[in-house]
Amino acid sequence: xxxxxxxxxxxxxxxxxxxxxxxxxxxxxxxxxxxxxxxxxxxxxxxxxxxxxxxxxxxxxxxxxxxxxxxxxxxxxxxxxxxxxxxxxxxxxxxxxxxxxxxxxxxxxxxxxxxxxxxxxxxxxxxxxxxxxxxxxxxxxxxxxxxxxxxxxxxxxxxxxxxxxxxxxxxxxxxxxxxxxxxxxxxxxxxxxxxxxxxxxxxxxxxxxxxxxxxxxxxxxxxxxxxxxxxxxxxxxxxxxxxxxxxxxxxxxxxxxxxxxxxxxxxxxxxxxxxxxxxxxxxxxxxxxxxxxxxxxxxxxxxxxxxxxxxxxxxxxxxxxxxxxxxxxxxxxxxxxxxxxxxxxxxxxxxxxxxxxxxxxxxxxxxxxxxxxxxxxxxxxxxxxxxxx
Numbered sequence: 001x002x003x004x005x006x007x008x009x010x011x012x013x014x015x016x017x018x019x020x021x022x023x024x025x026x027x028x029x030x031x032x033x034x035x036x037x038x039x040x041x042x043x044x045x046x047x048x049x050x051x052x053x054x055x056x057x058x059x060x061x062x063x064x065x066x067x068x069x070x071x072x073x074x075x076x077x078x079x080x081x082x083x084x085x086x087x088x089x090x091x092x093x094x095x096x097x098x099x100x101x102x103x104x105x106x107x108x109x110x111x112x113x114x115x116x117x118x119x120x121x122x123x124x125x126x127x128x129x130x131x132x133x134x135x136x137x138x139x140x141x142x143x144x145x146x147x148x149x150x151x152x153x154x155x156x157x158x159x160x161x162x163x164x165x166x167x168x169x170x171x172x173x174x175x176x177x178x179x180x181x182x183x184x185x186x187x188x189x190x191x192x193x194x195x196x197x198x199x200x201x202x203x204x205x206x207x208x209x210x211x212x213x214x215x216x217x218x219x220x221x222x223x224x225x226x227x228x229x230x231x232x233x234x235x236x237x238x239x240x241x242x243x244x245x246x247x248x249x250x251x252x253x254x255x256x257x258x259x260x261x262x263x264x265x266x267x268x269x270x271x272x273x274x275x276x277x278x279x280x281x282x283x284x285x286x287x288x289x290x291x292x293x294x295x296x297x298x299x300x301x302x303x304x305x306x307x308x309x310x311x312x313x314x315x316x317x318x319x320x321x322x323x324x325x326x327x328x329x330x331x332x333x334x335x336x337x338x339x340x341x342x343x344x345x346x347x348x349x350x351x352x353x354x355x356x357x358x359x360x361x362x363x364x365x366x367x368x369x370x371x372x373x374x375x376x377x378x379x380x381x382x383x384x385x386x387x388x389x
Contacts, residue, residue, distance in 0.1 A: 001042065001043045002040050003375070004047070005023070006035070006047070007048055008049030008053070011055045011326055012056070015326075019054075020033070021035075026355055027355055028353055028354075030351060049368075053326060054358075055357070056334040056335070056347055057357055058089070058358065059092075059334060059337040059338055059347060060308060061095040062194065062224055063095065063288060064096070064097060064099060064286070065096035065110065065113045066109050066110055069100070069290030069292075070104075072290075077104075078305055078306075081094075081308065084386060086122055086308055087121075087384070089309045089366070090366045091122070093356065094117065096110050096125070097126070097130075097194060098130035098157075107126075111152075120386050121371050123372065125153045126152055127155055127156045128152050129158060130157070132159075133158060141179070142176065142180055143180075146183030146184055153184075154192040154341065155180045155191075155193045156195060156196070156222075158173070158196065160195055160202070161200035161204075161206070162198025162199065170210055174213070178214075180220070181220055188342065190341040190343075192221070197225050198225070199232075204235050208242070218239070218242060218245075219244065223244070223247065224249060224284060225247075226248055227249060227264055228256075228262075230260050240274075241275075246271070247281075248314075251287065251307050251310045252291070255302070264318075265315075265322050268324065279331075281336060283311060283332045284337075287307060287308035287310075290303050290304070290305065312366065315329045315330060319364060334347045354372055356371055357370040358370075
């Protein structure tokens with residue numbers, strides 16, 4: 001069966017203008033000014049994208065797909081991600097991670113959940129490990145995990161500058177990252193080390209020391225939560241000017257913003273104004289993570305839940321409120337993470353790539369979502385639900 005998207009204004013993410021897109025199976029097979037439906041054999045599903053923007057499916061490379069949290073004891077463990085939570089948010093590719101709890105949340109569980117989401121219709125990878133160092137890998141070796149396990153594409157999230165981290169040393173992180181880098185090279189994967197950065201005044205110092213004392217480039221890391229406070233954000237600007245990647249977390253609550261967290265849409269605008277290359281910047285939702293609020297003594301005083309819907313909301317706000325072009329803002333959740341993680345079939349609308357496509361209406365609301373060639377959401381209605389939804 002073919003799916004033919006007609007009359008859409010295509011952002012690939014580069015603006016291509018009005019194009020038709022032909023999908024066969026799970027791939028894009030044609031991208032032309034006009035495709036004649038009568039020349040196609042067999043059944044053709046036509047999606048009319050008139051007055052819609054057509055963009056690549058969104059990539060969220062930091063999601064707690066099996067839940068997270070637990071900072072307030074067992075009752076605060078957060079729930080797993082459900083399929084329609086992702087698809088209605090336009091997310092067609094996910095990278096699952098384990099956070100604070102690396103004991104009851106395990107790598108076999110993470111991989112099984114990733115496979116389940118793939119069976120339900122979207123693409124899902126994982127990182128090996130959690131906050132803790134040494135990493136609790138699946139095979140006993142980070143390098144072996146990357147080489148032997150298809151689903152594993154990186155490491156993390158490793159916590160630094162946080163009272164919940166295992167306080168890794170420079171040498172420990174050098175050894176860990178070296179394994180990830182070589183494992184990635186030998187398997188054709190990114191081998192990225194996803195770094196959770198907390199509120200500590202040490203900020204990104206540990207990563208900068210690694211770059212000074214070893215041959216590991218800053219681009220091997222993906223530090224996240226860089227917008228969590230003003231001093232970390234300023235450190236992130238300096239870090240990016242040295243060549244490092246920066247990732248902003250879209251899930252938040254009004255209290256955090258009132259206390260100084262930088263709204264992602266504003267963070268993107270400010271980074272670009274500082275001359276940071278767009279390709280160095282990504283957004284992630286931290287969905288299903290707990291959003292814990294601690295007092296000055298490290299005591300938990302509040303807890304909320306990360307929301308995958310915040311991912312595109314912040315991109316939309318960057319366009320509507322900050323005045324950024326759609327083809328610019330959309331890259332932080334499409335092309336940029338695909339390039340960083342070496343997901344060569346993802347992040348762009350191009351012949352031969354996976355048919356992950358989102359249609360946005362004239363208000364930039366998510367209208368239709370196609371994942372691996374299957375229409376998951378059409379005109380806001382969920383067509384494909386998870387097994388237990």
